[in-house]
Amino acid sequence: MSVQVSKTAPGKINLFFAVGDVQENGYHPVASLYSSVSLLEKVTVSEGISQGISQSISIAVESPLAEMAASGAFDIASVPLDEKNLAYRGALAVIDAQGLSVEDVSLHLHIEKAVPVAGGMGGGSADAAAAMAAVNEYLVRTGVVATELSGEHLLELAAPLGADVPFALQGGISVGLGVGDQLTPVELSEAIQPLHLVMVPASFGLSTPHVFAELDRGRAVGDYPSTNGLEVPEALLEALRAQSAPIARICEIARYIENDLAAPACALAPELKKTLAIQHEGIISSFVSGSGPTIAFLMDSAESAHQLEAALKRKGRFAVAVEAPSRISF
Numbered sequence: 001m002s003v004q005v006s007k008t009a010p011g012k013i014n015l016f017f018a019v020g021d022v023q024e025n026g027y028h029p030v031a032s033l034y035s036s037v038s039l040l041e042k043v044t045v046s047e048g049i050s051q052g053i054s055q056s057i058s059i060a061v062e063s064p065l066a067e068m069a070a071s072g073a074f075d076i077a078s079v080p081l082d083e084k085n086l087a088y089r090g091a092l093a094v095i096d097a098q099g100l101s102v103e104d105v106s107l108h109l110h111i112e113k114a115v116p117v118a119g120g121m122g123g124g125s126a127d128a129a130a131a132m133a134a135v136n137e138y139l140v141r142t143g144v145v146a147t148e149l150s151g152e153h154l155l156e157l158a159a160p161l162g163a164d165v166p167f168a169l170q171g172g173i174s175v176g177l178g179v180g181d182q183l184t185p186v187e188l189s190e191a192i193q194p195l196h197l198v199m200v201p202a203s204f205g206l207s208t209p210h211v212f213a214e215l216d217r218g219r220a221v222g223d224y225p226s227t228n229g230l231e232v233p234e235a236l237l238e239a240l241r242a243q244s245a246p247i248a249r250i251c252e253i254a255r256y257i258e259n260d261l262a263a264p265a266c267a268l269a270p271e272l273k274k275t276l277a278i279q280h281e282g283i284i285s286s287f288v289s290g291s292g293p294t295i296a297f298l299m300d301s302a303e304s305a306h307q308l309e310a311a312l313k314r315k316g317r318f319a320v321a322v323e324a325p326s327r328i329s330f
């Protein structure tokens with residue numbers, strides 16, 4: 001029977017994202033507080049029909065992306081199915097590290113997407129992470145190599161693929177320094193409930209480098225302030241770990257939510273301000289997810305999250321209630 005290996009990796013939000021000055025390599029130093037969300041990308045590796053790596057792609061049935069595709073707001077053909085695809089690049093990184101070349105393998109990658117594309121939720125990074133994990137296991141199960149690469153080795157290979165890829169491999173909640181790739185996991189007691197959010201994708205994408213470039217432009221002319229410091233506030237980490245009453249804990253977390261990319265994202269897409277201003281029972285805070293344009297609503301309960309999701313859908317908006325961090329293991 002032919003071997004097939006599927007792995008999932010989560011989308012993310014940044015509960016805190018401070019950005020420093022651009023470096024010579026075009027990247028910015030950041031202080032990020034990442035959390036996984038319960039919207040998963042899935043990559044399945046199976047035997048290819050010819051030498052090399054082939055790819056196919058589909059949309060997860062119960063996902064905001066499925067609704068976006070049905071309404072014409074998203075076209076799956078916009079995701080490149082070539083060497084630029086992050087799943088391909090993740091697979092290749094593992095093959096290389098095993099001392100093989102692409103001609104030595106015959107693999108097919110099927111990518112099942114659930115996370116909005118170019119939405120500031122790290123969907124492409126999750127595909128890279130899931131492909132790395134799946135190819136790592138597949139090569140051993142098919143007898144191509146004897147030993148899997150360690151988790152640490154995968155993390156090292158992940159960083160050059162993209163600033164968010166190491167986090168996508170790890171999931172949970174982590175502080176990310178450097179360009180976001182130097183991770184320190186934040187361990188929470190099992191008794192602590194996940195946060196409930198409603199993610200509202202836009203019917204368009206925003207390019208991450210364009211949003212960083214708008215921040216640089218605006219800072220140079222005084223439109224946006226410089227960062228207050230490249231550190232995730234200790235008070236935010238304490239609030240996350242607190243075993244206080246749920247509402248008190250969520251309100252305390254909300255006090256520290258910050259994103260230096262929010263103003264530039266809103267400058268590039270002014271309609272986001274309207275979404276941020278949406279009022280509904282149970283909303284504690286609203287913020288731009290990473291480089292946007294997805295808007296995240298932090299809610300007071302799972303029930304409120306489902307009510308807001310339903311209310312927004314009735315108005316023809318895309319919306320999905322998620323938990324952060326994701327409790328689904330991957």
Ligand SMILES: C[C@@](CO)(OP(=O)(O)O)[C@H](O)COP(=O)(O)OP(=O)(O)OC[C@H]1O[C@@H](n2ccc(N)nc2=O)[C@H](O)[C@@H]1O
Nearest residue numbers: 026027028120121122162163164165179208209212290291
């Ligand atoms: C902003 C964040 C927040 O988590 O993600 P998104 O919200 O877009 O998903 C990340 O920093 C994005 O991570 P990722 O999407 O993996 O970035 P990469 O592919 O490595 O970089 C794309 C481009 O973004 C810019 N970039 C990225 C990270 C960083 N610390 N400084 C940067 O200036 C660079 O212009 C780079 O060429």
Ligand SMILES: Nc1ncnc2c1ncn2[C@@H]1O[C@H](COP(=O)(O)OP(=O)(O)O)[C@@H](O)[C@H]1O
Nearest residue numbers: 085086087117118119120121122123124125127
């Ligand atoms: N597997 C992939 N899924 C989505 N986008 C991908 C993938 N591989 C490469 N890309 C490219 O990366 C861009 C941004 O990807 P994505 O991770 O969805 O957004 P963001 O960086 O905002 O989180 C896309 O516009 C697409 O051109």
